[in-house]
Amino acid sequence: MLETELEQHRNRLRELLGDSRVSWEPSQLQAHKRDTWFLNVYRAVHGRLTSVPLAVVFPETTEHVQEVVRYALAHRLPVVPYGGGSGVCGAIEPSARAIVLDMRRMARIVEINEHALYVRVEAGKMGESLEEELRAAGFTSGHFPQSIALSTVGGWLNTRAAGQYSTRYGNIEDLVLGFNVVLPDGRLLCFPPRVRWASGPDVRQLFLGAEGTLGIVTEATLKIFPLPESALFQSFSFPNMATGLEAIRQIVRNGWRPAVVRLYDAVESARHFPQASSGSDCLLLLISEGPGALTAAEAAATAGVCAGLGGESRGIEPVQRWLEERNRVPTFESFIDKGVVVDTIEVSATWDRVARLYDQVVAALQRVPGVLVASGHSSHSYPQGTNIYFTFAARPFSPELGEQTYLDCWRAAMEATLQAGGSVVHHHGIGRVRKAWLGHELGEALELLRALKQALDPAEILNPGTLLPER
Numbered sequence: 289m290l291e292t293e294l295e296q297h298r299n300r301l302r303e304l305l306g307d308s309r310v311s312w313e314p315s316q317l318q319a320h321k322r323d324t325w326f327l328n329v330y331r332a333v334h335g336r337l338t339s340v341p342l343a344v345v346f347p348e349t350t351e352h353v354q355e356v357v358r359y360a361l362a363h364r365l366p367v368v369p370y371g372g373g374s375g376v377c378g379a380i381e382p383s384a385r386a387i388v389l390d391m392r393r394m395a396r397i398v399e400i401n402e403h404a405l406y407v408r409v410e411a412g413k414m415g416e417s418l419e420e421e422l423r424a425a426g427f428t429s430g431h432f433p434q435s436i437a438l439s440t441v442g443g444w445l446n447t448r449a450a451g452q453y454s455t456r457y458g459n460i461e462d463l464v465l466g467f468n469v470v471l472p473d474g475r476l477l478c479f480p481p482r483v484r485w486a487s488g489p490d491v492r493q494l495f496l497g498a499e500g501t502l503g504i505v506t507e508a509t510l511k512i513f514p515l516p517e518s519a520l521f522q523s524f525s526f527p528n529m530a531t532g533l534e535a536i537r538q539i540v541r542n543g544w545r546p547a548v549v550r551l552y553d554a555v556e557s558a559r560h561f562p563q564a565s566s567g568s569d570c571l572l573l574l575i576s577e578g579p580g581a582l583t584a585a586e587a588a589a590t591a592g593v594c595a596g597l598g599g600e601s602r603g604i605e606p607v608q609r610w611l612e613e614r615n616r617v618p619t620f621e622s623f624i625d626k627g628v629v630v631d632t633i634e635v636s637a638t639w640d641r642v643a644r645l646y647d648q649v650v651a652a653l654q655r656v657p658g659v660l661v662a663s664g665h666s667s668h669s670y671p672q673g674t675n676i677y678f679t680f681a682a683r684p685f686s687p688e689l690g691e692q693t694y695l696d697c698w699r700a701a702m703e704a705t706l707q708a709g710g711s712v713v714h715h716h717g718i719g720r721v722r723k724a725w726l727g728h729e730l731g732e733a734l735e736l737l738r739a740l741k742q743a744l745d746p747a748e749i750l751n752p753g754t755l756l757p758e759r
């Protein structure tokens with residue numbers, strides 16, 4: 289884009305929205321050029337992610353969002369919604385022509401309905417701040433992604449996020465009752481809160497996980513829950529992952545729903561819980577919460593299942609430790625500084641496949657040249673199956689091989705997951721890193737998604753380059 293054209297767009301945006309809502313300060317452009325995808329952090333550290341957007345816009349109302357979208361459509365400029373930028377799949381990588389829409393000034397709680405148990409909140413609200421305000425009123429959202437301090441409500445909806453307490457409360461698609469979304473032509477769609485949907489296909493679902501490609505969410509209505517009356521902690525040690533997974537299967541199959549159900553393999557048990565782990569066993573952490581009578585019954589029943597499978601109690605200390613440390617993660621930069629590439633990859637499978645999937649993905653990752661460690665844990669469970677959240681770290685044989693080694697690890701994990709009959713994503717989304725596997729996941733439905741994109745956004749202005757693979 290010519291410099292004069294660039295200046296014209298920037299000045300025009302300021303005329304539309306006011307000076308304080310539009311920035312092209314170099315520091316703002318830099319801060320909005322990527323999300324937290326490892327590969328783009330790596331490229332940025334090595335000076336290979338140089339493109340910055342045209343401008344960053346900070347809307348304060350839905351009308352501001354509509355104005356920007358209409359302007360962008362008239363001038364065929366891409367618009368990239370930006371929540372907390374904590375996405376880890378490369379869904380945010382604006383081109384030099386793009387307008388980034390930072391939603392974080394739209395952060396008001398519109399209503400806490402204590403009687404009907406829901407909250408209406410603007411989409412740029414950060415998770416931690418939402419939870420603090422709900423707690424002050426005696427409620428919880430039940431949604432605790434590890435990134436709760438880094439992510440927004442709009443980001444959660446657009447990535448189909450999962451929280452650490454999901455086994456009891458559900459994932460974001462279970463927690464959302466309605467929302468408002470600005471379409472790529474500037475129209476506003478409003479879905480009021482509905483406890484169930486039977487008006488034909490649930491069209492709300494089309495926008496969940498869309499990664500900002502189908503609309504810009506400006507407000508959402510989420511379920512809330514009274515703060516739990518009691519919480520009970522337990523942990524158990526199992527000789528291997530397969531037995532620990534069997535314990536979870538039996539617990540959820542019998543109708544119990546501990547809020548937190550986390551099974552770590554031997555590598556991660558030793559890493560996170562050195563006091564409780566023997567070095568070769570797998571630790572299962574359980575938190576039961578809710579009415580006192582329920583948590584007591586659930587804790588007794590889950591302990592019985594674990595004992596029946598040879599699980600040995602490790603007490604409450606590992607759970608307390610996890611609660612203290614659960615949201616602390618080293619930065620990607622700290623690994624890059626040491627010449628190491630790392631990432632996490634979350635997938636899922638039904639109970640008949642998941643133990644094999646765990647073994648096969650770890651083995652596939654270990655075969656990639658340079659891999660130092662490959663490990664996994666299960667953290668979101670259902671009566672029919674569970675997720676496995678893999679972590680890998682690799683030291684490329686030379687700095688030039690960094691990106692290749694990283695991509696080889698992803699390919700190995702994705703292919704092994706598919707071979708084991710799993711789903712290649714559980715909750716981080718598709719972004720750029722998983723685009724190549726979306727077709728495997730959706731089959732013919734990929735064309736349906738393309739048709740939907742074409743129908744809603746024929747000019748392809750909303751977040752181009754993410755989610756949908758190139759033809």
Ligand SMILES: Cc1cc2nc3c(=O)[nH]c(=O)nc-3n(C[C@H](O)[C@H](O)[C@H](O)COP(=O)(O)OP(=O)(O)OC[C@H]3O[C@@H](n4cnc5c(N)ncnc54)[C@H](O)[C@@H]3O)c2cc1C
Pocket residue numbers: 323324368369370371372373374375376379380391411412432433434435438439440441442443444445446447448449450451452498499500501503504505506617715716717751754
């Ligand atoms: C340390 C760490 C821990 C994490 N833990 C978890 C976890 O426990 N569970 C989990 O699910 N994820 C986790 N993530 C991933 C990430 O936090 C989630 O994907 C989160 O939902 C992203 O929210 P965000 O507001 O940061 O969105 P962003 O990264 O800003 O955006 C994500 C996508 O949503 C789009 N988008 C953002 N806001 C809007 C909007 N209002 N309207 C339309 N599109 C929008 C963006 O364009 C982009 O495509 C973690 C990430 C990190 C870095």
